[in-house]
Structure formats: C-alpha cells, structure tokens
Amino acid sequence: MPDSIPLVNLKLMHDEIADELQQAVREVIDSNWFVGGPVFQRFAAGFATYCGVDYCIPCGSGTDAIHLALRAALGIGDGEQEVITVSHTFVGTVEAIAQAGYQPVLVDVNPQTYLMDLDQVEKAITSRTRAIVPVHLYGQMVDMPRLAQIARTHDLVIIEDAAQCHGAAFDGYKPGQLSRAAAFSFHPGANLGAWGDAGAVVTQHEPLAQTILMLSDHGRQAKHEHGEVGMNSRTDAIQAAVLNTKLRHLDRWNKVRRQVADWYREELSGDDTCILPAVDPKAGHVYHQFVIQVNDRNDLLKHLQNEGIGAGIHYPIPVHEQPAYEFLGLAPQDLPVTHELCKRILSLPIYPGMTRPQVRRVTGLVRSAVAV
Numbered sequence: 001m002p003d004s005i006p007l008v009n010l011k012l013m014h015d016e017i018a019d020e021l022q023q024a025v026r027e028v029i030d031s032n033w034f035v036g037g038p039v040f041q042r043f044a045a046g047f048a049t050y051c052g053v054d055y056c057i058p059c060g061s062g063t064d065a066i067h068l069a070l071r072a073a074l075g076i077g078d079g080e081q082e083v084i085t086v087s088h089t090f091v092g093t094v095e096a097i098a099q100a101g102y103q104p105v106l107v108d109v110n111p112q113t114y115l116m117d118l119d120q121v122e123k124a125i126t127s128r129t130r131a132i133v134p135v136h137l138y139g140q141m142v143d144m145p146r147l148a149q150i151a152r153t154h155d156l157v158i159i160e161d162a163a164q165c166h167g168a169a170f171d172g173y174k175p176g177q178l179s180r181a182a183a184f185s186f187h188p189g190a191n192l193g194a195w196g197d198a199g200a201v202v203t204q205h206e207p208l209a210q211t212i213l214m215l216s217d218h219g220r221q222a223k224h225e226h227g228e229v230g231m232n233s234r235t236d237a238i239q240a241a242v243l244n245t246k247l248r249h250l251d252r253w254n255k256v257r258r259q260v261a262d263w264y265r266e267e268l269s270g271d272d273t274c275i276l277p278a279v280d281p282k283a284g285h286v287y288h289q290f291v292i293q294v295n296d297r298n299d300l301l302k303h304l305q306n307e308g309i310g311a312g313i314h315y316p317i318p319v320h321e322q323p324a325y326e327f328l329g330l331a332p333q334d335l336p337v338t339h340e341l342c343k344r345i346l347s348l349p350i351y352p353g354m355t356r357p358q359v360r361r362v363t364g365l366v367r368s369a370v371a372v
C-alpha cells in the first residue's frame with residue numbers, strides 16, 4: 001500500500017528548520033527566563049509588525065485571547081448582553097464569549113464560503129448586542145470592510161477570531177486593522193503553531209493593549225500590585241522562541257498551502273459531485289484547511305481513512321447542537337445551513353511539504369469514491 005498521507009504533517013516543517021528551532025530554544029534555556037523576558041518581548045513585537053498593528057499581547061491560548069479582548073473592550077458581561085458569532089466554528093469561540101459573561105447569539109453561515117452570513121448578523125442585532133465576533137474560518141477572512149460598516153452603524157465592537165488565518169487579508173486589510181482587536185491561536189496545528197498551547201491578541205488601541213496585558217498577568221499593575229481579578233494567561237518563553245522562529249517561514253509556508261489548494265482545484269474541478277470551497281476575489285486565503293462538500297461524506301471519509309489518508313471534519317457537530325450549549329435554546333434547524341453543512345463537509349490533507357503526487361493520490365480516491 002502507498003505511504004499514508006496525514007491531515008497535517010508538523011514534523012516536515014519542524015525537521016526543515018530543526019537547527020534554527022534548537023538554537024532558539026537553547027537561548028531560552030541559557031537565559032533562564034521562562035516567563036516573560038526578552039524572547040517573549042521579541043515575539044510580541046515581531047508578530048505585531050507582521051500583522052501591521054501597533055500592539056500584540058501573547059497569551060495562553062486562542063480561547064483566552066478572545067476572552068481577554070472581550071473583557072478588556074467591554075468589561076465582564078452581565079449574562080444578558082449579547083455577542084453575535086457563528087455556530088460553525090471551533091467551540092472555543094463561543095466558550096470564550098460565554099466565559100466573559102455574554103450571551104452568545106449564533107447566526108448561520110454562507111454555504112459556499114462557510115463564513116458568517118453578514119445579512120444574518122444585521123438581523124440578529126438587538127438593543128442588547130455589544131459585540132460581533134467574526135470567525136475567519138479555514139484561512140479565509142470575513143468581509144471586514146462590510147462588517148466594520150455594520151458595526152459602526154450600530155455602535156458595536158468587533159473582536160475577530162483569527163485563530164485559523166495567520167497571514168490572511170481581505171482587500172488588503174489584515175486581522176486587527178479594521179476591528180477593536182483580533183485574537184489568534186497558536187495551537188500546534190495552526191498555520192503558525194507553537195509546541196503547546198499559546199495565543200495572542202493584536203490591536204491598534206494602546207489602552208486596550210495595556211488592559212489585556214494587565215488582565216493576562218494576574219491583573220498586575222506594578223510589581224506586587226494587583227488592580228483587578230485577572231488570570232494567568234501568558235505565552236511562555238519556549239513557545240515564544242518556537243513562534244519567533246516559525247514566523248520567519250510563515251509566508252513561504254502559506255504560499256505552499258495556496259499551491260496545494262490550486263492543485264486540488266485543478267484535479268477536482270468539473271466534478272459536480274464534489275463542491276470546492278468558494279473564495280471571495282478580495283480574500284487572501286491561507287488555506288488552514290481545504291474543505292470540500294460531498295453527499296455521502298461519511299462513506300468518503302471511511303474510504304479515505306481505509307486508504308491511509310488523514311481526512312477530517314471541521315466540525316461534525318455545530319456548537320448550537322452541543323450539550324454544553326443547550327442553554328442557548330436553539331434547535332438544530334434554527335441554523336439550517338450550518339446544520340446541513342456539518343453533514344457534508346470534509347477537510348482534505350493540506351500542509352507545507354505536501355507534493356503534487358500526494359494531491360493526485362487523494363483526489364484520485366475522492367473521484368473514484370464520489371463517482372460510484
């Protein structure tokens with residue numbers, strides 16, 4: 001049997017830059033500075049520059065980043081105030097909103113791009129709405145200029161969930177440039193991934209950045225002085241060293257992801273039984289995932305897995321159908337696009353280092369399975 005093809009191959013990336021990574025981690029060990037310190041500062045400055053914003057506050061995870069940004073922008077919610085987001089996302093998006101004391105209001109997505117339906121957002125705004133959290137899913141950003149206009153009209157805050165779109169842009173705007181703040185995850189599988197959990201908030205707003213830094217560091221205002229009940233959510237220096245090193249390669253790696261996506265399109269286009277992900281012409285997609293839609297998704301998944309192909313589903317159960325979110329009171333059919341999409345989507349392998357013959361092998365198996 002031919003070699004298996006994983007959904008994501010982190011080892012390829014890490015092996016390619018092993019010397020650089022080892023040196024960076026060694027520097028932290030030699031410095032004895034494991035929390036905060038110069039490597040942490042360097043990553044904060046480097047990632048802010050990369051994102052084209054003034055401030056970056058590295059923290060413990062992407063979920064914490066959303067939570068910290070909401071809390072710093074709006075304070076802790078009273079449970080009645082609302083934050084609009086999508087159900088078709090990783091659970092952490094909605095979890096962070098609920099943890100910050102806000103009622104998550106979930107809207108449907110566009111069935112072609114898989115992204116937040118902005119018409120639905122406008123309909124969901126009430127007198128209780130405080131913020132909107134768009135999710136730039138699979139590597140493609142929501143139309144931020146249009147969303148920013150909606151937010152301005154209704155005097156709402158936008159906190160972007162940028163966990164899956166490191167290096168992406170929409171009409172030239174990057175996460176954090178048209179919102180109050182953007183929250184990144186550096187989960188190992190992300191386009192820019194650490195060797196453990198990590199995240200960051202990026203923003204153009206200086207007071208907000210100061211508040212997030214303070215909240216993420218036990219509410220510390222000065223040494224031994226704690227002005228607020230904060231949390232411990234800091235990117236440790238080893239993770240910062242790994243991220244600093246990988247950041248230097250991110251654009252090149254994203255380019256390879258786009259190339260792999262082009263190969264998938266070439267090989268699968270013209271096949272009506274397999275719907276390819278739609279891309280807005282203004283979007284600079286970074287293909288965190290390449291997600292197709294087919295009728296018999298579970299059969300195709302099983303077929304690929306039997307052949308050693310690591311296909312996956314992001315995500316099989318929408319947030320509004322999870323037991324933890326029953327309190328939202330939504331029936332599955334209340335978000336019909338999301339509900340149906342979750343039965344049809346399949347993420348194909350995509351990662352820097354994936355080759356054209358590997359793409360051909362995957363697409364050959366997809367074609368033969370969906371044509372039966």
Ligand SMILES: Cc1ncc(COP(=O)(O)O)c(C=O)c1O
Pocket residue numbers: 061062063064089090092093135137161163164184185186187197198199
């Ligand atoms: C869209 C989205 N939002 C939020 C998160 C949460 O990030 P973390 O796992 O770092 O808490 C993730 C994680 O992958 C994600 O994909």
